[in-house]
Amino acid sequence: MSTVISYTLKQCTRCNKCLKQCPTSALTVKDERIVIESKRCINCGACLDACVHQGMQAKGSTLADLENYDYTVALIPTAVFGDCETPAEAATLTAAIGKLGFDEVVELSSYDGALMNALEEVLASDTGSGPLIWGFCPVVHAWIKETYPALLDRVIPFVPVSELAAADVRKRLKAKYENIGIFHLCECVSKLAMAKYPYGGKRQWQVDHALSLTDLFPQISRLQNKCEANLSLCRKGLTQAGMNLFLSEFPQYDCTGADGLVKVQRALETMEFGQLKKSRFVYLSNCLGGCVGGNLLWGNPFDKQVKIRDLCRMTHGQSAQIEASELFEEPVYEKSPPVSMAQRLKEVAEINAQLEQLPGYDCGACGYPTCRSLAEDILKNKSSLDKCRLRRRRSA
């Protein structure tokens, strides 16, 4: 996955906190600046939280992009309603977002509802080995692709909900407007990345721009008290935004869930050993508590799970009617060119020989997240053994 995270400071204090938090070793410090290896980054946002100097930023498009279109539509993720106590509040929030300058606002709960209905059918008919994985979280999706490819065939290949909605909106409006701009308001860094850099699939990408909800929050907040509106949220769709709520929707299936990188990693490792034998379905989310904990949202994920549960009891909207064939996509994954085992063995032996020269503490003082990553770059002639501070101290 390409990254939407960038480093913005002139000079890094070299605390190495971001290096330690990155689950895929995508960060290195070079010349006092953080370098992000785009190919490895899964856009989890752990480095944003880790940097005490706010040096890491996730950027999407801006409202200035609205001017490029004849008709603009905002897509609002269900998770944003975790901040609302009543359907009326959800309605004013939606209306306030519209007032940012959009011609139309489409909230996604009815589309989420369609996917939830489809999920039930998938669960009922699955006979594969090992639990199915709900692929809604782009971080989990990218992580599996990058590190756990053996599990890819268990990820349900649903079309992302924002794309589902965008395609539906386009179909409805295409006769009326020539130049339609669809803006996905994103609750997390990875959704921002997904809208900007699609992760596969053969479809034409339907969303034009991704906007960060954190960036828009002050404006939304000012407008919210001046709005009145009606809104009918889909209960079923709302449930997918909170992990506990989601799992309680499928009592007849053996479903389990994991939120946050540490737990998700544990679940994926366990699945790779074929050890999730009792669970038929796993809900995995990078953000705490599911999408309500999105790292571009305000508030805390704990109260939000409660709020969204309460909201579910007060809403009665219908799921969107979408053809089953439009809900799924055939995933496309780039395959790296095959390298012979003899060649691989030689490379790994070289790296291991280099590693024996290093202390193996993965301290990060050299700027690399692990001794192995330093060893790899030494072999590519991009770095040298004297980068290692511990070695320098020992030989002094």
Place this chain on the structure above:
Amino acid sequence: MRETYQVQKEDFANAGKVSSHIKTTLKQLGVEPALLRRIAIAVYEAEINMVIHSDGGAITMEIDEGSIRFTFADQGPGIADIEAAMQPGYSTANEAAREFGFGAGMGLPNIQRNSDSFDIQSSPAGTILNLSYEVNP
């Protein structure tokens, strides 16, 4: 490449660590995902078997350009009835192992299903399990 790892009797706290290390190594070697999954499942089950049932032993991994091979050699007490142990659901795991969630009695059949070649020899002096997989050279 040849590596050997020790496994201690009833060391439930560390059960699975050798398998994790092996899995990481195979990923570094770029082993194709479907094959990796089969090896991961078989090696994990075999390691757990060693922890639960044996008096401890060693796991050896050997890799060359054409194959990946594993030897699980323990110091006893041996499997009394291998034919029975190959039946799904047959288990001699004790209470302690079951409390850790191990010992459902699917180990050996699962290992066999997830290997290209499977050979097991057992006597009171110890059990030797050999697994091998073909790889594209």
